[in-house]
């Protein structure tokens with residue numbers, strides 16, 4: 001199980017503006033209103049509904065994210081998740097994800113891409129792991145730390161899109177033993193930026209025999225240019241090491 005470093009306290013301040021909040025709600029009334037607007041089913045870039053959004057390939061169309069990483073409020077929420085996550089916010093986000101998993105809540109387990117060791121040291125927690133654990137507690141689905149980082153990699157946020165894809169290529173490996181018998185797996189991450197992390201995790205999970213990987217992220221970054229989200233997968237598939245089933 002992932003180790004929880006998250007601080008134990010109930011915040012009484014809004015994570016966006018610092019105003020007083022109602023107990024257990026991490027946002028004040030005004031910011032909560034702005035936050036709720038993020039859930040409107042339209043892409044802020046192409047103005048289409050999520051399932052027709054052209055700003056991020058298949059993932060955007062799947063709609064498996066809570067909100068677009070686009071407005072100041074959404075960026076602030078993600079910043080807090082990355083740098084100052086506490087149990088209350090992790091629970092709040094996990095609850096929203098749980099409610100969003102409409103079609104099916106049946107998974108054999110929940111997994112997440114582990115945060116780089118140097119980042120855990122810096123911030124004190126693994127944000128995707130913490131959200132996954134909260135979600136696991138709500139859904140009764142076991143959270144397994146089945147994905148490992150293979151080698152030291154640079155912090156993704158410091159890199160360009162192309163560098164990110166290269167950096168993440170072969171970054172993860174999965175634990176076959178822990179994933180034994182797990183066919184349908186929910187993959188939780190904080191932000192879908194280029195899709196490189198999700199794709200690399202999917203490839204690692206499939207290598208361990210997982211048949212269906214359902215990625216769900218807190219936020220999704222829309223892109224205006226035509227995205228190339230499949231590069232990582234295609235290059236590994238082309239090498240013949242494993243095949244990735246595409247819809």
Ligand SMILES: [Zn+2]
Nearest residue numbers: 014017028031
């Ligand atoms: Zn506020």
Ligand SMILES: [Zn+2]
Nearest residue numbers: 043046053055
């Ligand atoms: Zn769009």
